[in-house]
Each structure stands twice: as C-alpha cells, then as structure tokens.
Amino acid sequence: TALSELTTGRPDGPTTNTSKIKRIVYLIVSSFAFRIFGILLTFVDLSLIITDIVVSDSMMYIPLEYRSVSLAIALFFFMDVFLRVFIEGIRRYFSDIFNSLDAAIIVVTLLVNIAYIFYDFKVLKDFPKLTIILRPLRLITLIRVFHLAHQKRHLETLTRRMVSGNKRRYKKDGFELDLTYITERIIAMSFPSSGKQSFYRNPIKEVVRFLDTKHQNHYRVYNLCSERAYDAKYFHDRVRRYMIDDHNVPSLSEMVAFSKEVKEWMAQDEENITVIHCKGGKGRTGTMICAYLLASEIFATAEDSLYYFGERRTDKSTSSKFQGIETPSQNRFVGYFAMVKNTYNLTLPPMKKLTMEKIIIYSIQGNGNDLKVQIIMQRKPVFFCSASKNSRIVHDAETDRVIINLSNCPPLYDEVKVKFLSSSDLPKYYDDCPFFFWFHTSFIQNNRLYLSRSELDNPHKPKAWKIYRPEFAVEVYFDDVI
Known part of the structure; x- marks a missing residue:
C-alpha cells in the first residue's frame, strides 16, 4: 500500500x-x-x-x-x-x-x-x-x-531495532527511526531521547531533522508521558502534553479534548500532521490515536480502530508479534470513547456515583487473607482495605472464590482504578502490583462489573498464566449513591 x-x-x-x-x-x-x-x-x-x-x-x-x-x-x-x-x-x-x-x-x-x-x-x-x-x-x-x-x-541502529521489536519503522532517505505513519497525517513513534537513552531509542535530533525535512512548519508533537519530558524548543515549541502514566489510561475528558484539538489542527492546513508518542509509541499512543480515528469518523467501532492501529504499527515481515494496544484497560477505554462519540456526540456522559460493596475473585491461589485493595480516583488514593481494615475477607473453598466485603468505601465517579496488592509470592508486573484494572462509573450496568483473566491488567499477559488460571476473574458489585 x-x-x-x-x-x-x-x-x-x-x-x-x-x-x-x-x-x-x-x-x-x-x-x-x-x-x-x-x-x-x-x-x-x-x-x-x-x-x-x-x-x-x-x-x-x-x-x-x-x-x-x-x-x-x-x-x-x-x-x-x-x-x-x-x-x-x-x-x-x-x-x-x-x-x-x-x-x-x-x-x-x-x-x-x-x-x-x-x-x-x-x-x-x-x-x-x-x-x-x-x-x-x-x-x-x-x-x-x-x-x-x-x-x-x-550497532546503535541495531540496538534501537531490538528495543522497538517488530514495530514498523521509518527506513527511507537516510532515516532509521521507530516511527510509523498510522495515516498519511498521523504519526506514532517512541520517545525522542537524548543522552544514553538515544543509544536504544529515537535520538531527538534525528526526529527533529526528520520532521523539519518532511513536514517543516506543519507538525505538532504530543507527549503522552507523565514520567519524562524534553525541551519543547527542539520542536520549535509545537509540543502539547497529556500526563498519562505508563500502562495506564487517559481520562475520557482528556480523550475528548485531544481528539478535538487534533481535528482543529488538521483543519487549519491540509499539510498539517500530528505526531504522537509515549515511551514505546504503542499503548498510550495507540489509545489516543484510536480516539482520534473514531472522533474523525475514519472508523465507527472501537474494534475496527484498535485492529487498524495494530496492523499499521506491526511490521509482519520481521515477526508476527502484535504491536497494537495490549493492555486491557486501554482497550476498554477505547470502547468507552466509541460510546462517547456514537451515543453522546463527543460530550461526556452523565456522572454516575457509586460505592463499591463487594469484590469476588475467582480461582486465585491461597485464601486471599494477604490481599490488599487500593482504589485510586483523579490520580489520588481514596480508599484502602485489607483483612484487618475496611473489609471482611471470606474464602469459599467449594466454589474456589475469595469474597471481599468492603466497608466505608467513599462515593466513586468517572475514572476509577482498582489496584490489588499482595504480600505473598504473587509476581508483580506493570504498576508494581500483581493485577489491576480501570473502569468508568458511567458505563457500569446493573451495578455489576465482571472481568475475565484477559480483561485484567497483568493477568492478560501469557507469561502470567502459570499463576493465573483460565478461570481467574474479578467481579465487582456496586450500590448507587443517592
């Protein structure tokens, strides 16, 4: 093509x-x-x-x-x-x-x-x-x-290739960059780095040279990393920033604002292009690009936009490994955004306040007494519970379930992160915890949320399947806040 x-x-x-x-x-x-x-x-x-x-x-x-x-x-x-x-x-x-x-x-x-x-x-x-x-x-x-x-x-070029894996790279006109045209006007890339990191990631000066050569005065860069930055003067002060944590999700309001911003920038001049990056140019980058693809009506469904981004970002001539959005919560939020676009015409859904009453964990190793639950909202911890605090934990051996009955949970609304901690030998992956997930209260139906192993962050990874069996799942029950 x-x-x-x-x-x-x-x-x-x-x-x-x-x-x-x-x-x-x-x-x-x-x-x-x-x-x-x-x-x-x-x-x-x-x-x-x-x-x-x-x-x-x-x-x-x-x-x-x-x-x-x-x-x-x-x-x-x-x-x-x-x-x-x-x-x-x-x-x-x-x-x-x-x-x-x-x-x-x-x-x-x-x-x-x-x-x-x-x-x-x-x-x-x-x-x-x-x-x-x-x-x-x-x-x-x-x-x-x-x-x-x-x-x-x-050797430097080879190291960068090894770090980027089989993500589609730009290899033309003397450039060798972890950078992909998702569309003719949308570019996804890994973090533009300097110093030691430029040995294995995109050197920022090469990225600047590429953009100034190919799209002079017609590009805008979006940095989606909360954990790292660079001097915007490299890109002639045409840099916008959205603070999203690695392996986590943007808020729906950020996704709406981003998609509208990009559409306005593109409408100003038909030569204008947008460059989006996080650290690896895949998870957070893909989430926001899929939001734009939906907002601009290039695709109508979350599934189509997710599939397209993965196809464009993956170089199948190198390996068949999928280089799209893999984190379940990020996939979930692209689905939420599709509903925001198709049902609410790019306005935020009505706020729904809920309290979390009960968490059921299926097919987990042990009796669950070492589990701790942290709830995060608006980037701040708002609730914590353990066997001795704000909860009663029951192990039902017959049905292979751990039931956590919560007490004193505050009202929850909009984007909510539930993080599970453990003092046992459960391995830690992303976010320095065994498993976690994000949801949005406005899209909870019948006050119940059920997430299978493939829908939970960390257990979704094949390397974690030795610990988390196929039946592993988390079910959450809520109450309305009157």
Missing part, C-alpha cells in the same frame, strides 16, 4: 524470490552477532596495523600468515559492503556520505593488503623502490579507525 511505502520504503504485497533472498541477507548482516563480530574484527585489524608499523620499522620479519589474516578481515568487510549494496541498491546505499566514505576506506585497505601479500614474495622484495612506496601505505590503513566509528553507528 501507499502508506506502507511511505513508512518503510517497500510496499506490502506478494514477495518475489529476490526479495526473499534480500530479506534473509538483511537478517544476517543486521544481526547483533554479525555486528559485534565486525567490531571485534576491526579491533583485531587495527592491532595488526599498529604491530605492522612497529615491527616493520624495527626490520623484523613478519610472517605471511599475519598478512593473510589482515587480508581475510579486509575481505570480510568488503563482503559486508557488497551485501548491503545488494539489499539497499547502489543509489540508496551511496546516498549516505558515511556509507560512501566507509566503502572507500574498505576498498583502499583491501588493495593495500593485496599489495602487501604480493610484496611478501621474494621476487618483489628485490625492488627497493617498491619498499619505499609501500611503507606510507601502512599509515593510510590507520584510517580504519573511521570504520570502527561506522560500526558503532550500525
């Missing part, structure tokens, strides 16, 4: 034998082992060059095997360049000045090594002038230090 070519430089379509071969070669030369091996060979090569200069000046004999090793290393790097040209094409590869310089250095050092191999034959040693000519060439080979710097550049 045109969108795929916009992002990756290659269309999504049937693959030819040549493209399959290129893909295999790409996986080899871009592998972590291949790059580390290349860096080690560069160090070995530089050591051989320095030894050559020192030993030659002392008139000691250098064995032919030494020359052969140096030649083999030069041939390895020549083959590396040849394979990269095969993958990217001559014009694209050599459009990068660093690639051109590196290729020139590799060719020169290869020719120097070949010259030395021939010089080691006794016949050529009888020509004194040849010795005078070859001696300065030893110094020329020290420019391989630049090649080491180029190898470091490859």
Whole structure:
C-alpha cells in the first residue's frame, strides 16, 4: 500500500524470490552477532596495523600468515559492503556520505593488503623502490579507525531495532527511526531521547531533522508521558502534553479534548500532521490515536480502530508479534470513547456515583487473607482495605472464590482504578502490583462489573498464566449513591 511505502520504503504485497533472498541477507548482516563480530574484527585489524608499523620499522620479519589474516578481515568487510549494496541498491546505499566514505576506506585497505601479500614474495622484495612506496601505505590503513566509528553507528541502529521489536519503522532517505505513519497525517513513534537513552531509542535530533525535512512548519508533537519530558524548543515549541502514566489510561475528558484539538489542527492546513508518542509509541499512543480515528469518523467501532492501529504499527515481515494496544484497560477505554462519540456526540456522559460493596475473585491461589485493595480516583488514593481494615475477607473453598466485603468505601465517579496488592509470592508486573484494572462509573450496568483473566491488567499477559488460571476473574458489585 501507499502508506506502507511511505513508512518503510517497500510496499506490502506478494514477495518475489529476490526479495526473499534480500530479506534473509538483511537478517544476517543486521544481526547483533554479525555486528559485534565486525567490531571485534576491526579491533583485531587495527592491532595488526599498529604491530605492522612497529615491527616493520624495527626490520623484523613478519610472517605471511599475519598478512593473510589482515587480508581475510579486509575481505570480510568488503563482503559486508557488497551485501548491503545488494539489499539497499547502489543509489540508496551511496546516498549516505558515511556509507560512501566507509566503502572507500574498505576498498583502499583491501588493495593495500593485496599489495602487501604480493610484496611478501621474494621476487618483489628485490625492488627497493617498491619498499619505499609501500611503507606510507601502512599509515593510510590507520584510517580504519573511521570504520570502527561506522560500526558503532550500525550497532546503535541495531540496538534501537531490538528495543522497538517488530514495530514498523521509518527506513527511507537516510532515516532509521521507530516511527510509523498510522495515516498519511498521523504519526506514532517512541520517545525522542537524548543522552544514553538515544543509544536504544529515537535520538531527538534525528526526529527533529526528520520532521523539519518532511513536514517543516506543519507538525505538532504530543507527549503522552507523565514520567519524562524534553525541551519543547527542539520542536520549535509545537509540543502539547497529556500526563498519562505508563500502562495506564487517559481520562475520557482528556480523550475528548485531544481528539478535538487534533481535528482543529488538521483543519487549519491540509499539510498539517500530528505526531504522537509515549515511551514505546504503542499503548498510550495507540489509545489516543484510536480516539482520534473514531472522533474523525475514519472508523465507527472501537474494534475496527484498535485492529487498524495494530496492523499499521506491526511490521509482519520481521515477526508476527502484535504491536497494537495490549493492555486491557486501554482497550476498554477505547470502547468507552466509541460510546462517547456514537451515543453522546463527543460530550461526556452523565456522572454516575457509586460505592463499591463487594469484590469476588475467582480461582486465585491461597485464601486471599494477604490481599490488599487500593482504589485510586483523579490520580489520588481514596480508599484502602485489607483483612484487618475496611473489609471482611471470606474464602469459599467449594466454589474456589475469595469474597471481599468492603466497608466505608467513599462515593466513586468517572475514572476509577482498582489496584490489588499482595504480600505473598504473587509476581508483580506493570504498576508494581500483581493485577489491576480501570473502569468508568458511567458505563457500569446493573451495578455489576465482571472481568475475565484477559480483561485484567497483568493477568492478560501469557507469561502470567502459570499463576493465573483460565478461570481467574474479578467481579465487582456496586450500590448507587443517592
């Protein structure tokens, strides 16, 4: 598709034998082992060059095997360049000045090594002038230090690829960024970083260069991270911020405000684009982008918008791992927003106040006496209970349930987070707790909320299924506040 070519430089379509071969070669030369091996060979090569200069000046004999090793290393790097040209094409590869310089250095050092191999034959040693000519060439080979710097550049790019996994990346025109065009005017990306973090995430200066090159004066950036920021001057002060915690949800009012803001910005100029990011450019980013897709009527249902975002953010040519919104609460809130759009015409639903009366946990290990429950509203803890405080915990062994009867729960309204803590061996995942979930009181029907394992944050992850059985679920009962 045109969108795929916009992002990756290659269309999504049937693959030819040549493209399959290129893909295999790409996986080899871009592998972590291949790059580390290349860096080690560069160090070995530089050591051989320095030894050559020192030993030659002392008139000691250098064995032919030494020359052969140096030649083999030069041939390895020549083959590396040849394979990269095969993958990217001559014009694209050599459009990068660093690639051109590196290729020139590799060719020169290869020719120097070949010259030395021939010089080691006794016949050529009888020509004194040849010795005078070859001696300065030893110094020329020290420019391989630049090649080491180029190898470091490859390693940084590879590290960023490994961190981003199989998220669709922008790989065109000399850019290599964890950045995806979800639509022609909506971009999702990971956090633009500086310092040490830029080694494995998008370097902020490269992101700025990309946006100034491709969309100069026509972009706005949204930072959805509550935990980290950067100087808005990088992006010419065109940065908006929504404070959302990692692996958590925005409020419905934030989703409405965001979608309206983006629609207004897009309407100002048909060239305007919007760039949205959180840390990884997936969960919080996807939640807000899906809200915009629904608000702008690109999609009518939450399911369609969620599926589309996941398809666009995932590079299936690398792996089949899904790179869409995986956190159940984030999926739930996209569903809520679809109702806000379709039922309430982008106005917030009427406020509903409830108190939480009872929590039933199905198929949990143990009797539940070590469980603690924390309720958070408007980013502040409003209630806490344990076996000895504000609750009575009953373990029903026959039905494999733990029933927590709450007392003194305050009125709850709008977005509510329920967080379960434990002093047992239950592993902690996101949010430093065994499991949690978000809900919105306005969408609670019949004063009951039932969430299966796949609808709870943390137990939804396959790595947690050894602890949480398929029957694991949480059921909550409420009372109306009169």
